Amino acid sequence: MKLLPCPLNGLRNISEFTYGGEYHPMPDHRTSSTRDWAEYVFFHNNAAGIVTEWWCHTASSFWFLAERNTITDEIIRTFKADEIYQHRVEFEALAPGNDS
Amino acid sequence: MPFGLLKYGLNSKYPAKHHFTPATDLKKHYDVVIIGGGGHGAAIAYNLAKYHGISNVAILEKNYLGGGNTARNTAVIRSNYLTEAGVKFYSASVKLYNNLSNEFNYNVMMENRGQLTLAHSDAAIRSFRWRAEVNQHLGVRSELVDRQTITDLVPNLNMSEDSRFPIMGGLWHADGATARHDAVAWGYAKGACDRGVELHQLTEVEDIEITNGRVTAVKTNRGRVECGSVVQAVAGASSIVAKKAGIPLPIHCYPLQAMVTQPYKPILTPHVSSPQVHVYVHQTSRGEFVIGGGSDPYPLYNTRATLDQRESLSAAALELFPFLAQARLLRQWAGTTDMTPDYSPIMGLSPVENYYLDAGWGTWGFKATPICGVTMAELVATKKVPDLIKPFELERFYRFEQINEAGATAASH
Numbered sequence: 330m331k332l333l334p335c336p337l338n339g340l341r342n343i344s345e346f347t348y349g350g351e352y353h354p355m356p357d358h359r360t361s362s363t364r365d366w367a368e369y370v371f372f373h374n375n376a377a378g379i380v381t382e383w384w385c386h387t388a389s390s391f392w393f394l395a396e397r398n399t400i401t402d403e404i405i406r407t408f409k410a411d412e413i414y415q416h417r418v419e420f421e422a423l424a425p426g427n428d429s
Numbered sequence: 430m431p432f433g434l435l436k437y438g439l440n441s442k443y444p445a446k447h448h449f450t451p452a453t454d455l456k457k458h459y460d461v462v463i464i465g466g467g468g469h470g471a472a473i474a475y476n477l478a479k480y481h482g483i484s485n486v487a488i489l490e491k492n493y494l495g496g497g498n499t500a501r502n503t504a505v506i507r508s509n510y511l512t513e514a515g516v517k518f519y520s521a522s523v524k525l526y527n528n529l530s531n532e533f534n535y536n537v538m539m540e541n542r543g544q545l546t547l548a549h550s551d552a553a554i555r556s557f558r559w560r561a562e563v564n565q566h567l568g569v570r571s572e573l574v575d576r577q578t579i580t581d582l583v584p585n586l587n588m589s590e591d592s593r594f595p596i597m598g599g600l601w602h603a604d605g606a607t608a609r610h611d612a613v614a615w616g617y618a619k620g621a622c623d624r625g626v627e628l629h630q631l632t633e634v635e636d637i638e639i640t641n642g643r644v645t646a647v648k649t650n651r652g653r654v655e656c657g658s659v660v661q662a663v664a665g666a667s668s669i670v671a672k673k674a675g676i677p678l679p680i681h682c683y684p685l686q687a688m689v690t691q692p693y694k695p696i697l698t699p700h701v702s703s704p705q706v707h708v709y710v711h712q713t714s715r716g717e718f719v720i721g722g723g724s725d726p727y728p729l730y731n732t733r734a735t736l737d738q739r740e741s742l743s744a745a746a747l748e749l750f751p752f753l754a755q756a757r758l759l760r761q762w763a764g765t766t767d768m769t770p771d772y773s774p775i776m777g778l779s780p781v782e783n784y785y786l787d788a789g790w791g792t793w794g795f796k797a798t799p800i801c802g803v804t805m806a807e808l809v810a811t812k813k814v815p816d817l818i819k820p821f822e823l824e825r826f827y828r829f830e831q832i833n834e835a836g837a838t839a840a841s842h
Contacts, residue, residue: 330737344737348727351681364827371679371770371826375668377730399682400730 331402333384336409337391349383351375352394355418379405448615449494450622455629455654459487461809462647462656464634464670465663466490467499468610468795469787471617472802473660473809474626480803481810484625487656488618489649491633495614498664501732501764502795503687503709503721504610505700507544509571509602510837511560514820515773516567518800521817523604525799533616537608540714542699544605545574545582547749549594549705556836557600570603583701587751594705594748605700607711613798637673643782644674658783658809662801665730665765667775667788676779679826680767680789682730686723686738688761690753692716701749704836708745718753720746722792724766734761766791771831772838776805777814777822785809786823792838 331343351373356365374380377400384407385392394413396405437443461477463470466488477483490496506526508519529537548554557573564571579599580588588596618628629651636648637659646655663670671678693716702709702722709722723738739761746753768791769775775789787805790797804815814822820832 344726367827367829368677372677373668373679373681375678375680375682375728377669397727399728402729402731402733 333395333404334407335386335391336393336407338386338389341386345387347385347387349385349392352381352383352413358420358422448619448622449628450626452629453627455487455632455649455652456627458485458655458657459627460485460657462486462654462659463488464647464659464661465497465666465787466494466614466618466628466630467497467662467664468495468614468617468798469499469662469664469790469801469805470660471495471614471621471628472798473662473787473805474621475617475624476802476806477809478621478624478626481806483810486621486626487654488621488626488628489632489634489647489654490628490630493630494618494628495611498764498766498790498794499610499614499798501687501762502610502792503711503719504607504795505544505709505711506539506606506608506796507602507700508569508604508796509544509546509560509564509600510834511556511563512773512832512834513563513567514832515834515837516564516569518817518821519793519796520567520569520604521803522797522800523606525803526606526608526796529608529613529616529799533620535612535616535619537612537616538714539606539608541604541606542711543582544602544700544702545579546600546602547579547596547701547703547705548598548600549596549703551597553705554598557598560600560837564602572601574599574601582699583697585696585750585752586701587749592748594703607700607713610795613795617798617802634670634673637670637784639674639781639784644784658785660785660787660805660809662787662805664767664788664790664794667767667786667790671779671786671788674779674781674784676781676784676786676823678775678786678788678823679770680775681728682765683727683768684725684729684732684763685721685766685792686725686734686742686761686763687719687721688734688739688742689713689717689719689759690756691759693718693756697750703745703749706745706748708742708749710746710750717759718746718750718756724792725763730765732763732765734763770826772834773832774821775823776801776818777808779823793834 395407561571638646697712700711769789
C-alpha cells in the first residue's frame with residue numbers, strides 16, 4: 330500500500346485519503362464573469378509533473394495540500410492549508426436579483 | 430498442409446503486402462495533420478481520404494500505430510447511454526461497427542454478444558428503467574430484465590441472495606458487442622494508407638505554431654510541417670497537446686486498470702457489468718476472461734499496475750463469478766483516461782480556427798471510433814459541425830450545459 334504523510338495524522342495508507350482536486354486560486358465570485366467562473370469550476374491544468382492539490386484524510390475530515398509528481402506518483406510534500414490561506418475567505422452572495 | 434502454406438508464403442507470385450506506407454520523410458505541407466495514430470486518428474484519416482477526397486493527410490504518432498488507449502481498452506461496444514445526445518451518437522457508432530469488416534474488407538472480429546448491466550439496488554432498477562425507455566425511444570435494444578431472465582442469459586452468474594450485494598435485476602442490451610481493437614486501428618490505417626494518407630510513427634508533435642488565431646504549422650522531432658488544419662486525437666495526452674495550442678480543457682487524467690486470466694473454454698457469452706461492485710467481465714473469443722474497470726483514486730500520467738486494483742477487481746469479479754477463484758491472471762495493465770466532468774467526450778471546434786478537438790474520451794473512446802471518424806472527417810472537410818456531435822463541443826462547459834453520462838459508464842470513478 331502506498332503511504333501518504335498527513336500533516337495532522339502522520340504517515341497513513343493512501344486508501345485512508347480522498348483526492349480533492351487541483352489547487353488553483355478561486356476568482357472573486359462577486360465580480361468574475363460567468364466564463365471565468367466556468368473555467369474555475371470545470372477546467373483543469375492537468376499537468377504532467379509536479380502539481381499542488383487538495384487531499385482529505387477521510388477518517389478525520391482533515392483537508393490539506395500536497396505536492397505530487399503526476400508522472401512518477403511520488404508525493405513530494407504535504408502541508409497545512411494555512412501556508413497559503415492566511416485570511417478567512419468570505420463566501421457571501423449578492424442579494425437575490427442582483428446577480429447580473 | 431503446413432508445407433503447402435509455407436510454399437505459398439515464400440512464393441514470389443504472392444509477395445507479402447505491407448499494411449501501411451513505409452516510413453518516408455515528412456513532406457513540407459499537408460492539408461490535414463492528425464496528431465495521434467490511434468483508432469480515432471486513423472478513422473478520421475480514412476474517412477477524409479475515402480469520402481471527402483482529402484488524401485494529403487499525415488497521421489503523426491509519437492509511438493506506434495494503435496499503441497496507446499486503442500491497445501489498452503477492453504473492447505466493449507454498446508450504446509445504452511442515458512442522454513439523447515449520447516444514445517444517438519453511440520448507436521450510430523454501433524451500426525457502423527456492424528458493417529466495419531465489410532467496409533474495410535478486413536476482419537475486425539465483431540461479435541454481437543450482448544451486454545448485461547446488473548442492478549443491486551432499487552435506485553439502480555429505477556435508473557435502468559429510465560435508460561431502457563430512452564434507449565427504446567431512440568431505437569436501441571435495451572430492456573429491464575428480472576432475475577430469471579438473468580439466470581437464462583448468464584447461467585453461471587452468482588445469483589445468491591446471501592451475497593454482499595444480491596442481484597435484483599438488470600439492463601439487457603442486445604446491441605452490445607466486442608471487436609478486436611487492434612484490427613480496428615489497422616483496418617482504418619490500412620484503408621487510409623491505400624488512399625494516399627501518410628502514417629508517420631515515432632513522430633512526436635513538440636509545438637504548434639499559431640498565427641492570427643490559426644494553426645500554420647506543427648513542429649515535430651522530425652522537422653516542421655505546414656498544415657491546412659489540425660485534428661488532435663490523443664486520448665490520454667489531450668491536455669498536454671491542447672496546451673501547446675493554448676487551449677485549456679476540462680480534463681483530468683486517471684489510469685484505468687484491467688486484467689485478463691489465462692484462457693478457458695467458452696463459458697460466458699455476454700459482457701457482464703456491475704456498477705455496484707465496480708467490475709465488468711467478459712470472455713474473449715480466445716478464452717481469456719477480461720476483468721476491467723478499476724479507475725485509480727487520483728490523477729496520474731502513468732500506466733503502472735497496482736496490487737490495490739488487482740485485489741479490488743479480483744474481489745468484485747469473484748463475487749459475480751465464484752468459479753474464477755482458481756483462475757490465474759495472465760496480465761494486468763492500465764491506460765490513461767481523459768475524464769471529463771460530465772463523462773462525455775469533447776469533440777468539434779476549438780478556440781483556434783482550424784484546430785479541431787477529438788478529446789475527453791475517458792472510458793468510452795473505443796466504442797465511438799467509427800462514428801468519430803465519420804463526424805470529425807465531415808467537420809474537417811466541410812467546416813460545419815455535424816448535428817450528431819454538436820452537443821459535445823467544448824463550449825458546452827462555458828454554458829453549463831453538461832451531458833451527464835456518469836451513471837451510464839461502466840467503470841468506477
